[in-house]
Amino acid sequence: MAAKRENGRKNDPQRTQEDILDVATEEFTTHGLAGGRVDAIAEKTRTSKRMIYYYFGSKEGLYLAVLERAYRKIRTLEEDLQLSNLPPEQALRVLISTTFEHDEANPEFVRLVSIENIHHAAHMLRSEAIRDLNVSVIETIAAILARGVAAGVFARKADPIDIHMLISAFCFFRVSNRYTFGTIFRRDLSEPATMERHKGMIADAVISYLKT
Amino acid sequence: MAAKRENGRKNDPQRTQEDILDVATEEFTTHGLAGGRVDAIAEKTRTSKRMIYYYFGSKEGLYLAVLERAYRKIRTLEEDLQLSNLPPEQALRVLISTTFEHDEANPEFVRLVSIENIHHAAHMLRSEAIRDLNVSVIETIAAILARGVAAGVFARKADPIDIHMLISAFCFFRVSNRYTFGTIFRRDLSEPATMERHKGMIADAVISYLKT
């Protein structure tokens, strides 16, 4: 919006807040909630610590803002996916691909969710915006499964939430457990060839499961 | 080993250390490494903070000891599993069942691994004991897969580490993401009926994948 002038201050609340959230996301995802330092965030910001408290009230408030922004980002990406035209099997493959690539492309989000689980999802509980999410994915899957069963391509009547979990678990784990898994098995999970193989594997596993 | 006498102190270093480790495990798994408080651990212990530093040197030293003990506990459990007598498909089902139940029975372990991943597996790297683990599982899976392919029951030549990941991801995710998943989908993952269904699902998914 407004260009930055050389001399003197230029008020730009929106940009200041975005800047704080960017830095805070980085800090929290690499050190956790308790491990993240407000002073460290302040230092890496264009602005000061005082501003963090001015806008977000507390460390927890800042963390919650980071979490909500991360979820909001996803929602926008998940929405426009036209699957009802595709045949069931192909629709499912597209959905799985999308989930896979999404987790791969958003490790900060994956890490935030991991952190939330360590804290028993305490902050998510307080945010209605977040809870109401993800439900759309279930409806999408339910529709695909129903079409598949009706068309006779899927033999098994599976629960859509279970299927979502089967897909999500694999895609999420690849990112969330990248470091321990990589260390133990000396394997780089972010290598393109490995990624492609894994993407194919989870899709084949889900589909062959449904066909049996 | 040594019984506790009523009057006066009874030196029992082993027991003291075990006690500290028990409490520390609880503290770290519920608050993370940075969030865990040494003073809180000391208070819940039969002994004092001084002893924590006497035996473990530092907070990180204590954390590492907790981590190593958790891994050691697993190794002992995983060893005696006689699968080479069973037909491949059944052997795989037993292995999957074991993994599933193991993760379910050891949420502290799952949480420690999650915490390690947030810290980029930095502590695991420094512990040789931990790195050399898990390799036996891969050999077990490799043997089962080879037998299955030879016998013609498995059509697909899969990589054992990939298969381990497919299994492990699902079992791990159910426990590690219990809170966020439960919150979003209002589903209690520790319910017996749900557990049984999921255990069957992951086994069926892996096996139908290999048969395709």
Add this chain to the structure above:
DNA sequence: CTTGACATACGCACTAGTTCGTACATTTTA
């Protein structure tokens, strides 16, 4: 179009409380 009043945006430097770690004293065991 200038001036001044007021709300919002911002920064410095400080405080109160916490947290890891230790010096020192003491007890138990051998």
Add this chain to the structure above:
DNA sequence: TAAAATGTACGAACTAGTGCGTATGTCAAG
């Protein structure tokens, strides 16, 4: 008595949060 094990009390450093003063933008009155 020496060595190992343990308890108490304290300190140095860190960390979340704040008091207070300043800059900037807006809008209405002159």
